Amino acid sequence: MNSFQFQNPTRIIFGAGTVNKLGEQLAEYGKRVLLVYGGGSIKANGLYDQVQQQLQQIGAVVHELSGVEPNPRVSTVRKGIELCREHSLDFILAVGGGSVLDAAKAVAVGVPYEGDVWDFLMHKAQITSALPLGTILTLSATGSEMNGNSVITNWEENLKKSFGSIHAYPKFSILDPTLTYSVPANQTVNGIVDTMSHVFEQYFSPTTNTPLQERLCESILQTVIENGEIALKQPDNYEARANLMLCGTYALNGGMISVGMQNDWSTHMIEHEISAIYDIAHAEGLSIVFPNWMKYVFNARLDRFVQFAVRVWQVDPAGKTDEEIALAGIQATRDYFTRIGAPATLGDLKINGKELDRMSKETVRFGSVGSFKSLDADAVHEILELSL
């Protein structure tokens, strides 16, 4: 186990009907609110009205930043910052999924900063303060509701960048599993893949002697695997939705499950190069690439993949070599993603091999990627070929 620091100050308020706690949560903070949301779904399902009612009850002054994109844009964030400054707003309330929350975080850190918020994404300036932020989550996936991370896209410069800051942790996040009943099946699938991928990125680590953290990772994986299929068959199964929601939050809440472990985000980086060229969801790319990354790297640390197969997928080790056990676990991962309806190949998404060179080179633009196994352009190319 490596040395580490860990802190996660976000308060989570979890359960059916917890949107009704919004007023009392806000009471601790300001009453001049920027309400941030995406498309019309929260208006269609009544959540918008519920939120407005809570805000009215405490006499809040509310301005809105709506239409936040699935890949939130820095231009939208800048609009939010201006609204806050113009109307002297002192609290940001995000209602939506990871994109909405990420945009709201960027607004929160941007308001007290004299320069342009994009500086934080380019790591040209350090975040030292933020407006307080609260969230109401409508989609289990990114963990953004209990961490300080944000991913923002700048289309003018063709860049997708991220920041992480202790100041960007939400003060509170309201997690009501019933709000996810109406999430379309493909988005539920993406959320499952996203949550599992977050765990993989921590679990497949070069760090040794981390038995508790490994088990915490395995606990989330097993629970997502079981409950993902239930939620897809019964979208309004409260327990399945609640279990998925808690798993999504715990999977990426500031590293609680992987304290003292080096992470490996190379699959994430490879996928970003695919979705930089083709308009696919991040989780769709992860579903395709992750099992192939596993096939390419598993020999770097066979014991971890054997453990993964046996503990997470209940692969019976009897009569098998370690390599066979590991490969059975990887195949089980692939089969699960396929079974829930996530894509298996780039071909499934009508993507052919003509951009593999470009994607491989872009992935390693700043040098080799990966800590579990270091990958150069050729290695990335091979993983992408496996993914065709």
Next chain:
Amino acid sequence: MNSFQFQNPTRIIFGAGTVNKLGEQLAEYGKRVLLVYGGGSIKANGLYDQVQQQLQQIGAVVHELSGVEPNPRVSTVRKGIELCREHSLDFILAVGGGSVLDAAKAVAVGVPYEGDVWDFLMHKAQITSALPLGTILTLSATGSEMNGNSVITNWEENLKKSFGSIHAYPKFSILDPTLTYSVPANQTVNGIVDTMSHVFEQYFSPTTNTPLQERLCESILQTVIENGEIALKQPDNYEARANLMLCGTYALNGGMISVGMQNDWSTHMIEHEISAIYDIAHAEGLSIVFPNWMKYVFNARLDRFVQFAVRVWQVDPAGKTDEEIALAGIQATRDYFTRIGAPATLGDLKINGKELDRMSKETVRFGSVGSFKSLDADAVHEILELSL
């Protein structure tokens, strides 16, 4: 899963040599420090000098509250509160195990309160603020380093009471596993039993549909079981000490592993009645009572005890009835405690049966105890008889 709120703002700084981070951690807070510690062990092992050096480097003004008792007394807490007021101290630094940390928390919440701090223990007043508090942990056991709980004893009134408050969470806790190398074997054993008992109290719950939380509990139990024995054989095995320390912290850090689950603290309460009469360590009492509580209650929810036996103790279910599987898991718990040197019976501690009536009645003074299975005086008596 039940609805819940969870928040844990404590920053943990974990690893060998992290005492050297004390100065930079303190820089965020005041420089007028009350240093709280117990006996002379931190002077003997050099930790006291290291701490003083860090404090001097930042030019801190330091006053001391030393000699905090294993069961910290409200009279000692009052002394600390007076020191803070007299010298206008603005930060509390606790260096020690759970008792020292608990005393420091009581000082922290007592200073800004106009009445007597004991009011908080009797729930006559609500905690609304506290001096900021930091800790350096020297013993893995209570989880006090990352929660807002404190247990304080009032000998004048023969009462041992507790409080919990979000204001009493340490701002930071420095966890250096090497500081636990010199902990005597019997205290290491007590820490193991204490940590496992905290998990039992959350895991054996009447709440259903909590698969993630159950697995998180099992993860800690398995990791403690493995690493406890290693640490006892090799007291300076860094990895074993680090794993135990992380387990102790995660086992009781504001309920992270059991969010949305009803807890059952009846064994805790039974034990308190034993140690109210006999001078034994809390963990010694728990080691005796817990397996017998298990034997008495397991039929209330056989499935949980079957799962416990199979997942935590790897009991082979083949050819066994559920009851046999459950009992094998309970026996494995008893055998483990005995194997590491924890007592199995009250007789082992020279305690006979003459006070069983009194202890049983005191346990249920305010009504039946327990949520996994409700226990009246007769039930408690039976559990105590099993423990003779």
